[in-house]
Amino acid sequence: MSLKLESGFEFDYENLLGDGCVTKEDVSALLPELKKAHEAMDVMRRTGVIRGHLSKDGTPEKVLFSQLPYIEKGNLNSPESVARLKKFGESARNRVDAVVSLGIGGSFLGNKVLFDVQCGSFWNLKTREERKGYPKVFFSGNNIDPRSTKDLIDYIKYAADMSVHHDKKNSRKYKVMLICISKSGGTLDTMSNFMVIYDALKKNKNVKVEVVAVTDPNEEKPTLLKKMAMENKWESFAVPDGVGGRFTIFCEVGLVLAAVVGFDIEAFLEGARNMDKACQNNDIWQNPAMLNAALKFIAAKKYGRDEEVMMPYGDYLESVSMWYIQLLAESLGKQFNKEGKEVCYGRTPIVALGTRDMHSQTQQHQEGKLNKIVQFIRIEKWANDLAVPNVFPTVQKLADISGVTMGQALEVARQSNADALISNNRFNALFSLPKLNAYYLGELLYMLAMSISYEGELADVDAFNQPGVEAYKKIMGPKLQQVKAQQAEK
Structure with a gap:
């Protein structure tokens, strides 16, 4: 049957x-x-x-994930937004060396699905030509693990040093795009990794960092990450209202990463x-x-x-x-x-x-x-x-x-x-x-x-x-402040 x-x-x-x-x-x-x-x-x-x-x-909240498959004017996925995603993906080709996708929950799990199906495990070992000009991709922000975060930073620094060493004539810096995904900008796991990686790479003379914020698009009452994006002139995409994280693979949260690896968004x-x-x-x-x-x-x-x-x-x-x-x-x-x-x-x-x-x-x-x-x-x-x-x-x-x-x-x-x-x-x-x-x-x-x-x-x-x-988040915030206070006293 x-x-x-x-x-x-x-x-x-x-x-x-x-x-x-x-x-x-x-x-x-x-x-x-x-x-x-x-x-x-x-x-x-x-x-x-x-x-x-x-x-x-x-408060009452609409559920809009069933709208996402329809590319129509006025929808969360519109002809204009899809065209912008494709243009964004093309802009990364042969320009950006590595992308670090920072997110947790659906902002990681959904993106990992799209990456695996499109790229597979050995994507980063392929040449730029074999990747058709698309950048290498790394994931972070889905855990607060100091060892793996340091390993990622060390690898990118090594790759940057090697790139500059082998291209002395052009002296081109190694370009890294950090795609930071958080509706509020206050997600502990994601933002702690983002700040650590951003700071370390900005201090490296061989690395040029650019940030893409995927966050609440409201500009009148901007959230923390949206405000940072506006102040720093970072390109930004939307984490829309009405679409829970586990459904965001069908919207810009997932499709931004899809765009920078050549995944067929429209199909x-x-x-x-x-x-x-x-x-x-x-x-x-x-x-x-x-x-x-x-x-x-x-x-x-x-x-x-x-x-x-x-x-x-x-x-x-x-x-x-x-x-x-x-x-x-x-x-x-x-x-x-x-x-x-x-x-x-x-x-x-x-x-x-x-x-x-x-x-x-x-x-x-x-x-x-x-x-x-x-x-x-x-x-x-x-x-x-x-x-x-x-x-x-x-x-x-x-x-x-x-x-x-x-x-x-x-x-x-x-x-x-x-x-x-x-x-x-x-x-x-x-x-x-x-x-x-x-x-x-x-x-x-x-x-x-x-x-x-x-x-x-x-x-x-x-x-x-x-x-x-939400239950553990309410407990975690005050606990983190206690740790910070104890650290300051030392």
Whole structure:
């Protein structure tokens, strides 16, 4: 059983619905609630209103992520804003040597997905020509780790010294672009790294630093980072109101980095847009997001499968699993429902990677507690699939695995895992992408975002706030001031 779109995107739920799994009767019983959830999504698309959603300040706030796939005048992504992003990306080519993307939460996780799919692990080892003139990329600000931050600074200084040494004739400084992403400019993790790196590089005679601020665009009441950008004449892009961090991969927060590595922004948004149109279907069996949400909601509520193992098969998709961790955890892990009743709802997300974690986690998935759904992601056709050669014909065990491609072997491993799991009553499902590219990535990520939105309505929790995150922030601020005071006394 599967739902396949015209694009080729497929949601195979054969091992999630049927004998021993969620039943069609379960789904039928949920149809009245699904109808209400679907109507809520329609209202959200048209007006941005989600019942019961308030900002962290306790005031009504619109939810606008469903607008992002549509490049239209007046929208958050407009023809003008996309053109500006593309121009910005072109301006970095053959001019900027390295980009440091500083952000945390969605400002890191989403950007890492786009980087991995476009660039891969060895991007920074390629020549400028192999990168088509685009700069090297580093990530920081997603943790407050003094060692890794110093290592990054030391590497950039070394690269700058080498560049100047080998180009004495032109004596061109090594150009570093710091993309600082924070809505307020007060994010401890991001801004502490930004200040340390900015200060160190500004003091290096071989480095020229430029800053790009991605922040609240309000100029009348500018936030800290926006005010700094205005005073220092830094180029700036928007962290828009109405788009929570875990959804910002579809707006300038993610697309700024996408632009400086040559990622196809328009194809990405086209994939998201076509998925959104599919998700407007009121027939659950034709709506990928509604069907995914319903099956997993029922599996958790009725069958106790309240942990979701997101297990893509492909190294450069592990960051998708990491991105999904935040999406699921922050959206649905809620103590209270929309009426203020304590419900402590949530499904726990777990990162896994095939085939790597078949050799580490699968024992638990296969025989451990019956509380999991394993969600696979596969790529049907790899761009550069490699055949396993028969280089040791006298070694029978190795000869037996030759003659197939690595992509075929990967899929055999995944299918074997899925078959073994369901044979022992372990729920699992599959998202299948015809290729790994910007379009299909847009389809997949948007479907997951919309699916979470549906599940929030089914569980009657606000999928767009994150009060639990604010709790530690309120404690952390005063504690940091205490440390600073103690330091001053020494």
